Amino acid sequence: MSNGQSDRAIDVSGLGKRFGARWVLRGTTLAVRPGEVVGLMGQNGSGKSTILRIVATLLKPNAGTAQVNGLNVVRDATAVRAQVGYLAHTPGLYDDLTARENLKFAADMLGMPATVVDASLERVGLARVAHERVRGFSAGMERRLALARLFLRTPTVLLLDEPYSNLDAAGVELINSLIGGIVRTGGAALVALHELAPARGLIDRTLTLVEGRIDAARPNLVGAAAGVA
Amino acid sequence: MAWRDDWRRVRAIARKDLTTELRTKAGFNGVAALGVTILILLGLALGPDGAALRNAAVGAVWLATLFAGVLAFNRSFQVELESGALEPLLQYPGPRWTIFAGKLLGNLVFVTAMVAIVVAAGVVLFGVGIPATWPTLVGVIALGVVGLVVLGTFYASMSSRSRAREVLLPMLLFPMLVPVLLGATTASKALLGADLMHEAGAWIRLLAAYDLVFLIATFVAFEHVIES
């Protein structure tokens, strides 16, 4: 299953990553099926972001493999990038460009027509400030603008790193509609979270990272919550 | 169609970098002011004899260009690093060389504008007469600028992400630019004189060959260098 279709949207096996002498991932294995939304839980520094960045082709693993729809994230990086939508912890915007210019840049880089820019701004509720520079934006507005980049096109795999931080109720609703939209078209999502509450009802199951490994003993929080209710 | 998408990416990156520079202004003004200041200091150190200054003008202008140019290259990657924009930039689909080409184009415009100011200042401050062969002289300057920008942009893509980037970039870049410095200064000097020995032509060919070789080499190598 080196390329083409696969029954796994994300397939991570024995992943190891170190920064200097510190091992952040120590043989992580996980899989996400198409149409599935998986929550990745764990304390700060447990390696959630690192897994997402490896799957998004931004980091190379020291050991193990990761695949997206059967494509290897190291060997077939370009093809993987075309399929993956990644929301980083930091917004990664250009402060001296306006909101619209930031999105126009993203559309150019993604090879999308310029018409999607305004629709996307409308969708995240920033059409009113489209011509203001990002430098004056609040943290919440910046996150919405970063999110707007994901609405420019429809990826098959979503990787979201703490998407709910700095967002109000309407923002949470936006994230959930984004995830819902992707999943309905057969896509998958891997979402790093520190609390389950905002994503409840959307997440199919959770995995917990402890010291760079998936903790098999931890209960699936979604299932547990359902059982109690 | 793929090349059209790639060209669109290249333009987008160059336009984005230049818009940022234009809006902050501090960057370009600072770099250009530094270039002129270096010229003034060289004039003070070498003057006040007019003939000696005219003789040293070409060298002074190129040195000022190199020292001020170094600041521009680290800046162009700083924009990506400060706001964590490098990750999204690397995550976009499409070949990585488009990132290099875009940065290159942006830096080329930036450094060309700076060089225009430094050369104008050099002509005034050092009392250089403009020769009849000035279009060729412009060509020499352009070839020199391309060499400087190609290697400067390439090395800055690494040095901007390392420790001690202020030291590392000149350490990597300046020895590599020796042929550019020699070619550009000697050809410029020859053109400012009468070029009796017809040596400018040989230097122009050397500069052109240098630019071509390193344009190809850096485009090939960039893909290996940009990833984290």
Added chain:
Amino acid sequence: MTGIVDDIVASNWSFIYAAYGVTWVVILGYLVRLVRAGARANADYARLVPGAGGEGAR
């Protein structure tokens, strides 16, 4: 050989000594550096790889 040439030759010997002196300082200096780095690497390896037994095992 005339006396003048002898003088030049005599004065040149100090440069010849200097040249060979520098050469051997560099070669032996690098050798010492290698030996020390090698000893350190061997010790680290023996510490981190239990049962490897330092010298040439495996």
Added chain:
Amino acid sequence: MPAPDRSLDARPARPPRTSPWMGVAAILVLAATQAYSISTSPAEGDMGHLQKIMYVHVPAAWMTFLAFFVVLVFSVKYLWKGREDDDLVAASAAEVGATLNGLTLVLGMIWGRPAWGVWWVWDARLTSTLVLFLIFAGYLALRAFVDDEQQRARWSAAVGAIGAINVPIVYMSVKWWRTLHQPPSSPATLDPAYTMGLRINAFALLFVMIFFIRKRYEIARLERAAEHAAEAAALGAP
């Protein structure tokens, strides 16, 4: 063609060791060839016994270029295949090459003072050797300033290859720069009485250099092997 990911089982065993006797032998041979050529070479007409510096200076210069050729080859090979070992060979050759390069420059100056009356001339060979030294000082500085070893390997391979491409261009440009303005100082045409001494000294220094690079490489491999062992322990690999 990015570097392939290394799987858990591709762990190198303890690297082989070159016998230290090879080093002892190489250094003894070098001492012997030097003693031979010093004692047998006649005084040269213009420079007297000063030409004896040639037996260390010229081989050092040749070996410098050879070492940097090794850097070029293994840098390109690393960019192609992504094998960690190639990076370590390039790094070892660069370190030994830079050392010999520094030696060449100092010997050139020691030669220049009595021969030309000045410590330094902007001669094509001297100047381009100096520029070469600066290029590889940059290479070694880059290695020192980058912590992530994958990044360091890729970056230094690119810098090594591109730096090596520049060497002939630098040499040519400095040569033109000199010749178009004033005639170059005439290189001493070599009398057959000296060629034998030069050759055997060059071979002796070649053996010393090969020993240095191999040893440096083996130490780097050993350090890496220790790190990989720590890696295996951290991953809890079977």
